[in-house]
Amino acid sequence: MIRTEFLAKQPTLKTARTQLVPMGPRFGPQLWRSLQNHDTDKLTGTHGTFTEDQVRKHLENLPGRSDRADWAIIRNDDSSYLGEVVLNDLDADNESMNYRISLRGLDVAGQGYGTEAGEAVINFGLGLVGLHRISLGVYAFNERAIRSYTKLGFETEGVLRHALHWDGQWYDQILMAKLAPGALDDDPPTTTDPAATTDPGAEGVH
Template sequence: MVQHSALSPVPTLRTSRLVLVPLGPEHLEGVWAALGDEESNRLTGTHATFTREQVAAHLERIGAADDRADWAITSSDDGTYLGEVVLNELDDENACMNVRIALVPGAPGRGYGTEAMTAVLDHAFGAVGLHRVELSVYAFNPRAQRSYEKAGFVVEGRQRHTLLWDGTWHDSVLMAVLATDPRPSSDAPAPTS
């Protein structure tokens, strides 16, 4: 059974280099800056444009939801905002959730994404009690696919023409990890709050 209490309040998760804290209004600057980056928007397939007020309202709202968990990925050294990772789209009966992650420009390629994802999967399969976590990644994003594979995801299939970007259709790759799948060991200790 899915433990909603492990999704809200969103617990803090720690790894050797990162602290994943509940995403909230205090992260507005970092979230807003990332939304202004064209390459980040292409990689995440973000067509929509948001006002700063809409983003602020979203950050105010998400903490109360018990069917999702939004984390800010921060540096354990100095608290720098490095990106966000979100468990959402809860399918209660089938103990399944979707996950998405995006680091801020300049942060990819240093292992932070894989480290954060591993901590979230530990929590998802541990305290939350999920059986399956899935995601979709665009076929033009091999860096993300490689990171997800390192975290334990396997490719399940390909969805054709899921994104129209600058007049060109792109496919996406469906990846998932089950609670029973082998995963790399994690250094993430149990949630602290």
């Protein structure tokens, strides 16, 4: 059984260079400014736009929720807001959640902040919350993000072909997931249907 009380009372998570602080109304100005930077829209597949009032209401609704956890990524050196990292889409029955991260812009991309924040959030989800599985979707052109997710232990599970239409082109979305340590240890052994190997006529049947 997963421990959703850790989602409702999510802690601040610390990494070598950042603090992940529970997201809330006080980060409204920073989040709003980051949404005005459209350099990352394609990376996240964001076609829509948001009003300042929508952002405010979203942030007001976050504290205390037991079905998701949102953090602001704050750099230790200068208390600068770097972006947000999220566990959402809770499936309690199957002990799984979705992972999402969005940096404020390309000025802080490629410096390892995303990987650093991701490691802390994944350890929180698989460890404290007790999730069995954390999944994500990433567009195939976002090679930097794919490398980061791979470093974090996410494995490719499939591809959604032509999942994003952007500037007249179609792009695939790669589905990735990470399981809790030891999750596969109790998998039943793969078995072969005896009829498939003993029926002398089976080989020629299509």
